Amino acid sequence: MTVYPQQYKLxxxxxxxxxxxxxxxxxxxxxxxYSCSDATSCYLPCPGTVLASxxxxxxxxxxxxxxxxxxxxxxxxxxxxxxxxxxxxxVVTDQPTRRRNVTIKVPATAxxxxxxxx
Numbered sequence: 362m363t364v365y366p367q368q369y370k371l372x373x374x375x376x377x378x379x380x381x382x383x384x385x386x387x388x389x390x391x392x393x394x395y396s397c398s399d400a401t402s403c404y405l406p407c408p409g410t411v412l413a414s415x416x417x418x419x420x421x422x423x424x425x426x427x428x429x430x431x432x433x434x435x436x437x438x439x440x441x442x443x444x445x446x447x448x449x450x451x452v453v454t455d456q457p458t459r460r461r462n463v464t465i466k467v468p469a470t471a472x473x474x475x476x477x478x479x
Contacts, residue, residue, distance in 0.1 A: 366428040371463065373421045373449035374412070382452040383409075385423055387445065392423050392434045396452075421449075 373385055382396035395408060409419040423434050425445075432439050445465040452458050 366426050368424060368426045369465075371423050371425055371447055371449075373451075373461070374418065375409075375421070375451050376416060376418045378453045378456070379417050380454065383421060384450050384452075385421065386448050386450075387425075387432055387434070387437065387439050388441075390437060390439050392437050393421070395421070 371385060373383065375381060375383055382394070384394040385392045409421045412418040412420055425447075426433050427441075427445065430440060432441050432445055447463045447465070448460055449463075450458055450460045
């Protein structure tokens, strides 16, 4: 039995480089985007959880809710009944953009029988 809404967290960890931009998206729809674009603002970290300050390692987390028809995170909402595709991208000047994709598979059909232990 599937109970809705389902909620889970999507984590993206950035390692190295104090000056960067980071974004997380559902398909092609951006959920969050943070950037440090000049020397003065880069001394203030973008929102995230610092895991190792000397290594410039920061974790960004978004909470995803799926009600069986719509995926949402904060003010972002997208209709989806199939597999859910997410992407994290980290951009650093003069470096290749790093992208990581995650696909959450949705079963084609519900189980035909359920077992109860009580």
